[in-house]
Amino acid sequence: MKKLKETIKSFTEIEGGLMPALHAVQEQEGHISKNAISELAHAFNYSKAEVLDVLTYYDDFTLEPSGEHVIRVCGAEACQSLKSKELTDLLTDHFGLNLGETTSDSKITLKEVFCLGNCALGPSVMINQTVIGEADKDKVLSFLDNIE
Numbered sequence: 001m002k003k004l005k006e007t008i009k010s011f012t013e014i015e016g017g018l019m020p021a022l023h024a025v026q027e028q029e030g031h032i033s034k035n036a037i038s039e040l041a042h043a044f045n046y047s048k049a050e051v052l053d054v055l056t057y058y059d060d061f062t063l064e065p066s067g068e069h070v071i072r073v074c075g076a077e078a079c080q081s082l083k084s085k086e087l088t089d090l091l092t093d094h095f096g097l098n099l100g101e102t103t104s105d106s107k108i109t110l111k112e113v114f115c116l117g118n119c120a121l122g123p124s125v126m127i128n129q130t131v132i133g134e135a136d137k138d139k140v141l142s143f144l145d146n147i148e
């Protein structure tokens with residue numbers, strides 16, 4: 001696995017390189033650690049607070065390690081009208097999680113996102129990199145069973 005410093009360094013010559021560097025670190029490590037924030041600040045000549053401001057502004061980044069599987073339920077308008085809130089409630093109950101939390105065995109992280117580009121087939125859920133349309137609790141759980 002590429003070292004954090006190497007990953008970050010490869011973006012320092014690019015104009016506006018902080019955002020792609022954040023994405024690369026998130027992809028590599030699953031979250032943006034305190035160590036990564038220090039390295040990014042140093043590499044891009046920002047303060048740690050400035051890096052933190054950028055990464056907390058966007059939903060894409062997380063400061064905590066995510067679970068093995070990340071479930072993102074769309075909470076945008078089209079999916080809401082197709083009962084995505086009810087689906088979110090069923091999933092939070094099932095896993096005993098609030099949105100943004102990870103199960104204690106680090107298997108599942110449950111998040112809300114706003115539009116997965118699959119509005120006509122809502123409610124939409126993305127599990128890891130796969131978007132599931134017309135999602136319901138059974139579809140989500142059986143998808144998880146099949147990837148275990």
Ligand code: FES
Nearest residue numbers: 074079116118119
């Ligand atoms: S509103 Fe849910 S996928 Fe677009």
